[in-house]
Amino acid sequence: MRWRPIPLLLWTIVVVAALAALVALRGAARADAPAAVAASGGPRYGLSTVGLSYPFAAAIAKGFSDAAVAAGATPVVLDAQGSVQKQANDIDDLVAQRVKGIAIMPLDSVVAQGWVDRVGRAGVPVAAVAALVGDPRTRAIDDVYPGLVALASQDEVAAGEAAGTLAAELLPRDRPARIAVIEGAAGFPEVEQRARGFRQGLDKAGVRYTIVASQPGNWTAEGGEAACQNILAAQPDIDLLFNEADDMVIGCARAVRAAGSHARLIGVGGSKLAVASIKAGAVDGTVCFKPEALGALAFEALHAPQAGPRFRTYPIPAVTRATVDACVGQW
Structure with a gap:
């Protein structure tokens, strides 16, 4: 089944609820840390x-x-x-x-x-x-x-491979799939490792594919959204966008929805917001980190x-x- 854009109201409810939970978690973590150190x-x-x-x-x-x-x-x-x-x-x-x-x-x-x-x-x-x-x-x-x-x-290579194996289940088999990669930021070893593992997962699954674009999203939702906007503007027939982190896949999902694209979306990280978005149908999958x-x-x-x-x-x-x-x- 191809991904379909979810209604605006449902999208808003999911994102607001997930963001509220995330803000509460971060606030609790930062509030607890000084007290714990002092104690x-x-x-x-x-x-x-x-x-x-x-x-x-x-x-x-x-x-x-x-x-x-x-x-x-x-x-x-x-x-x-x-x-x-x-x-x-x-x-x-x-x-x-x-x-x-x-x-x-x-x-x-x-x-x-x-x-x-x-x-x-x-x-x-x-x-x-x-x-x-x-x-x-x-x-x-x-x-x-x-x-x-x-x-x-x-194991970052294994994480990328897990994402590639998952992607293989979502891609068309009757033709070479068109894939874009949203990278993290320069200097981080995870950027190369996750991309390498992703290709390994696709290759092991025997998928025919071409990576037609790759842009940095700098690990943020805003960066992911901007990168996906740029890619979709130049390559509107993308089949799948692999985001190397869940923060970026959330932003990328906004770009996909705005463009009216049916591209599948995979992230890495298992964030609370990504989990909520997967449940809502806005993101197809992720790799669960702790x-x-x-x-x-x-x-x-x-x-x-x-x-x-x-x-x-x-x-x-x-x-x-x-x-x-x-x-x-x-x-």
Whole structure:
């Protein structure tokens, strides 16, 4: 069945309700964090995050902070605000504060190699969360960078492959399908990894396809909407738009509806708003992530190091309207 634009009133109700729930969640998370830090008096553990304005990163910070407080420790979360230079300074600040361990959600996975080396020379355990450290084109996700006690992340290539396998079920088989990819932002390893996995999923399914366009959406709904508007204006016969993050797929859905397009829509991340949109029929599917679980895994790697594999992850199923209840959004 082809996707059909849903009535404006239903769309408005779904989006408003989902946004209200998301705002409430973020407000609760930000309100709880300072109180939790103040209530604890144990050893301090730092998290350098890419930016708390990103809901996925905010959920990782919540998971890290909740796990620290539960263990009697004090979380110290520093917000890089999307700046590589600020993140470098934040990591130096955490070392100067003599924290017991540092988790880094790197803005630039290649630059982060120097940060890990520097923290290691200071004698502070360091873990990476949500993105690998190293060149994603040459380092496998489970090949953890030397100097890290652990990498807590979903397998981004596997996530892309799950999205590609799902896409294969939605695409026409009587002709080569026309696909567009909405990427994240430059420097993030997930951009290349998810795109590579997506193509692998399509190839394994034996689908005939052409990727006719690829534009960055910078991880935001506004960016996703703008990218999809541009692509649909130039390529109105697109069959499917693969968005590398759920925030972008929400914006892309607005562009698809405005253009009167029947393009199918797939995201990545399992956000609350994407789950609501899948239930409403505005988005076809996503890959379910658990960012709070990642934050907790990163803290545990620093607080209680264990022998064995240093790559820590969890299952990441693709979900559609029929299976979306299995994905409980954490952001």
